[in-house]
Amino acid sequence: MTNMQDVKEFVTEYIQREYTVPEDKDIMILNYIEEGYIDSMGFIQFISTIEDEFGIEFEVEDIENPDMRIVGKLIEIIKDKLNA
Amino acid sequence: MFYQNASDMPEKQAIWCDGKTATYKEMADLVSRYSNFLVSKGVQYGDHLAIPMNNSIESVALFFTAADLGVCLVPLNPTLPLESIKVAMQSGDMKHLIARKSFLSDCEKKGGVEVLGVTVCLDGDFEGAYSFSEVATMPTTRPACKHVNGDESLILTMTSGSTGTPKPIDISQQNKVDRSLAHIRVYGLTKEDRILAATPLYHSLAERLVILPLILGATSILLPRFTPALWLKCAAEQKPTFTIAVSAQLAQILELLKQNNTEGIDSFRSIVSSSALLEEKVKMELIDRLHCEFHEMYGTSETSTITDICFQAAPNKQKSVGYPFDEAKVRILFDDEERDCVVGEVGEIACKSKLTCKGYYKMDNMMQLAMVDGYFRTGDLGYVDEDGYLYFAGRKKELIITGAINVYPNDIDMVVRQIPEVEECAAFSYPDDRLGEVVALAIVRKDDCELTERTIKTYCARNLADFQQPHKVFFVDALPKNAMGKLMRNSILEQIRLSGLD
Numbered sequence: 022m023t024n025m026q027d028v029k030e031f032v033t034e035y036i037q038r039e040y041t042v043p044e045d046k047d048i049m050i051l052n053y054i055e056e057g058y059i060d061s062m063g064f065i066q067f068i069s070t071i072e073d074e075f076g077i078e079f080e081v082e083d084i085e086n087p088d089m090r091i092v093g094k095l096i097e098i099i100k101d102k103l104n105a
Numbered sequence: 106m107f108y109q110n111a112s113d114m115p116e117k118q119a120i121w122c123d124g125k126t127a128t129y130k131e132m133a134d135l136v137s138r139y140s141n142f143l144v145s146k147g148v149q150y151g152d153h154l155a156i157p158m159n160n161s162i163e164s165v166a167l168f169f170t171a172a173d174l175g176v177c178l179v180p181l182n183p184t185l186p187l188e189s190i191k192v193a194m195q196s197g198d199m200k201h202l203i204a205r206k207s208f209l210s211d212c213e214k215k216g217g218v219e220v221l222g223v224t225v226c227l228d229g230d231f232e233g234a235y236s237f238s239e240v241a242t243m244p245t246t247r248p249a250c251k252h253v254n255g256d257e258s259l260i261l262t263m264t265s266g267s268t269g270t271p272k273p274i275d276i277s278q279q280n281k282v283d284r285s286l287a288h289i290r291v292y293g294l295t296k297e298d299r300i301l302a303a304t305p306l307y308h309s310l311a312e313r314l315v316i317l318p319l320i321l322g323a324t325s326i327l328l329p330r331f332t333p334a335l336w337l338k339c340a341a342e343q344k345p346t347f348t349i350a351v352s353a354q355l356a357q358i359l360e361l362l363k364q365n366n367t368e369g370i371d372s373f374r375s376i377v378s379s380s381a382l383l384e385e386k387v388k389m390e391l392i393d394r395l396h397c398e399f400h401e402m403y404g405t406s407e408t409s410t411i412t413d414i415c416f417q418a419a420p421n422k423q424k425s426v427g428y429p430f431d432e433a434k435v436r437i438l439f440d441d442e443e444r445d446c447v448v449g450e451v452g453e454i455a456c457k458s459k460l461t462c463k464g465y466y467k468m469d470n471m472m473q474l475a476m477v478d479g480y481f482r483t484g485d486l487g488y489v490d491e492d493g494y495l496y497f498a499g500r501k502k503e504l505i506i507t508g509a510i511n512v513y514p515n516d517i518d519m520v521v522r523q524i525p526e527v528e529e530c531a532a533f534s535y536p537d538d539r540l541g542e543v544v545a546l547a548i549v550r551k552d553d554c555e556l557t558e559r560t561i562k563t564y565c566a567r568n569l570a571d572f573q574q575p576h577k578v579f580f581v582d583a584l585p586k587n588a589m590g591k592l593m594r595n596s597i598l599e600q601i602r603l604s605g606l607d
Binding site: 034035037038039040041043054055056057058060062063065066068069070072073081 | 207559
């Protein structure tokens, strides 16, 4: 059983691989694509890495869902998949 | 030059990046501390130091630390797959590694990379690595560096840091300074300028744009990450006066300006577009919103900038990429290289410049192969007009340039071919409004095999760097080949369009 804290840690660490999000910013509402933490070309790599890490699979409609680009909402989507 | 500026105007702002600033004194202190830190850990004159580099004040300081110690930096794209990092580290003879924790931890998970010297972790602690936080405890006295004479390699730029053999472009300290001085002269830059760099620091363009202001005594504005919104916000707040941008970035900035219907930016004195020629309409709209002189340039990583043109100063040369710098000469070689092309005749662009790099590191023969009578063959096609202005007409070599980053299609083919269901494949250039070009893939599936676009994209995501990712995948019955069976990569797009697949 994957701990939800692990999901949050994995996602927030991945997003900050190259740049640390400033402390005064609420990372949970961060749009990591718009803010350039991951670029559009790196997005598919990010998604594949999540799939491998948690043994889940995203559908095309998940990938197109704008919520996938918001840290907190992405964590919720992963959580739903894990509980499904 | 940089230390002289720090002594002459210690309180002047040297740099801004991501909300942080440093004065010349603070920057000089950081450079000296960084040097003392590396020396204390055993880094020596002539060593090669790898850094998967992000855009930060610390990364900029490291360029000056390297120059001061006579060590050579090898900036790497941090998104490269581990295998490519290993190949790059070997071909660049890298002894030490400076990286963020996530990079080190990723490497460890995937079997590690061999570091013969010192490993430094930039953010926090990592087992077996020194912590960068120690830098703050180091003295600010500049370490004595008697050996350094300017001929030392300062930067090795990896031109193909992927599955193919990288060709590390060897740039000496003096060469980097000469390149900066040439740009300062051509663009009339002064200490009053605020110079914006908005591409990654592992890219030679950004390296030039951060080193140049600091040796000039101007101010460097370094955008941490590029998105059009971040660029516009930075331009509005930091008021840069000069930048060299990638044409694909400018096209995205214009798109956003039009969407938002905002007034635009008025701090720029001039903007230079590089990488690909912008359409005249795009240029006019940019000038309208950025209110400044607009230049285009042409060059290569090996030779630095070769030509420049100011859009407003040469209204009858709108399609040209410019007139050669004083340091450079241009020839257009006919196909057999035995004669030069006549005015208006298309051939391969070859350039001779005082700003040319030392060569490819440990690959003298590769550089010699690219030279004809002292002229570097660029692999680009073009022609010159009766006034000596150069015009770009396409590419001779197989190359995809996406957002100013060179992608070698063979590198992608080699990876995709490993998918068991793939009979044949070929990566090719596909036109894109945002990035100029993107990577597309044509795939021939093995008989009776199922293979989806998603499977291919997932495989690529795991095995290729982000800039190599295919944006489009087309399943075809066969790839276009000539009578000798050689792949005709330049015909793939046409074939796909004729088949109605696009």
